[in-house]
Amino acid sequence: MRFLYVYFLLLIPVILILFFLKRKYYKKSSLKFSQVSFFNNQKSLRIKLLIIPEILILAGLILAIAALARPQSSSKYEIFQANGIDIMLVIDTSTSMEAIDPSVSLSRIENAKARAKEFVLKRMNDRIGIVVFSGIAFTQCPLTLDKDALINFVDYIDTKITKIDGTAIGNAIATAVNRLIKTDGKSKIIILLTDGNNNMGEIDPLVASNIAKDNNIKIYTVGVGSREDYYEVDDMFFGKRRVRPQGTDLDETLLKEIAAKTGGEYFYAQTSDALSSAFVSIDKLEKNTVEFTKSVNYNEQYLKFLIPAFWLLLFGFILKLTVFKRLP
Numbered sequence: 001m002r003f004l005y006v007y008f009l010l011l012i013p014v015i016l017i018l019f020f021l022k023r024k025y026y027k028k029s030s031l032k033f034s035q036v037s038f039f040n041n042q043k044s045l046r047i048k049l050l051i052i053p054e055i056l057i058l059a060g061l062i063l064a065i066a067a068l069a070r071p072q073s074s075s076k077y078e079i080f081q082a083n084g085i086d087i088m089l090v091i092d093t094s095t096s097m098e099a100i101d102p103s104v105s106l107s108r109i110e111n112a113k114a115r116a117k118e119f120v121l122k123r124m125n126d127r128i129g130i131v132v133f134s135g136i137a138f139t140q141c142p143l144t145l146d147k148d149a150l151i152n153f154v155d156y157i158d159t160k161i162t163k164i165d166g167t168a169i170g171n172a173i174a175t176a177v178n179r180l181i182k183t184d185g186k187s188k189i190i191i192l193l194t195d196g197n198n199n200m201g202e203i204d205p206l207v208a209s210n211i212a213k214d215n216n217i218k219i220y221t222v223g224v225g226s227r228e229d230y231y232e233v234d235d236m237f238f239g240k241r242r243v244r245p246q247g248t249d250l251d252e253t254l255l256k257e258i259a260a261k262t263g264g265e266y267f268y269a270q271t272s273d274a275l276s277s278a279f280v281s282i283d284k285l286e287k288n289t290v291e292f293t294k295s296v297n298y299n300e301q302y303l304k305f306l307i308p309a310f311w312l313l314l315f316g317f318i319l320k321l322t323v324f325k326r327l328p
Contacts, residue, residue, distance in 0.1 A: 168201030
């Protein structure tokens with residue numbers, strides 16, 4: 001709260017001083033009596049309450065002066081403009097993504113989904129879409145700001161979603177690029193997560209990467225899986241048993257080249273924690289720009305003083321001229 005014409009408030013102590021001087025020195029009409037003992041205990045209640053209308057009038061005057069001083073309340077607020085980033089998450093759903101990470105007893109695909117959801121919830125001002133791929137690639141979710149919808153789409157991802165096994169990295173990149181070149185975002189990135197090498201599809205990954213580069217789209221590649229991962233298989237004699245693959249199909253050379261060609265980075269995530277760290281690193285590297293503008297509004301509050309001042313003065317004068325009217 002502030003008062004625009006604060007100098008009006010100087011009238012308040014002046015009025016208070018005049019009020020007390022009047023109470024102390026104002027000479028009332030009097031009659032002389034030879035004895036006053038008769039009146040010692042005869043003060044009427046009306047005489048005792050004569051000060052009430054004066055107090056009401058005094059309070060009304062003080063509030064009226066406060067209203068003249070133009071009280072104002074201030075409200076501060078910030079307007080921010082976020083320049084979001086358009087992001088396509090490209091997730092491998094080939095059957096090799098069913099391999100289980102022994103450190104957390106979760107499959108590669110479940111790890112990828114969990115870390116993708118964490119990443120999505122951190123990027124509240126960014127439009128994010130999802131491409132899934134194995135032998136073919138398609139858009140699972142177009143670019144959107146609706147994070148709840150994105151989380152639901154991530155939950156539905158599994159290794160049977162495309163119904164065709166294999167790893168078509170080139171097609172996956174091309175599908176994501178096709179989505180991004182149609183937007184007007186100032187910054188566009190692709191996060192490609194895979195555990196294999198390009199063995200399917202009509203489009204060469206490096207050709208697709210060149211198209212991304214020509215359209216100022218940066219690609220971050222993430223290779224997942226390790227030799228310690230295993231598959232659970234059904235054995236007719238021993239039930240479920242663990243089988244470790246002889247090696248890994250991950251083509252790190254290709255993923256590094258894709259990232260370098262477009263100005264991105266490559267991350268190798270052997271474990272769930274390493275995959276989480278990769279997403280954290282990408283989150284830090286690709287920060288959106290937020291601009292804040294501070295502003296202050298002042299709202300007039302004089303009516304909060306003027307209205308009670310009016311009623312106090314009104315009732316004060318009514319009481320003074322009626323109920324507490326002095327006899328001549």
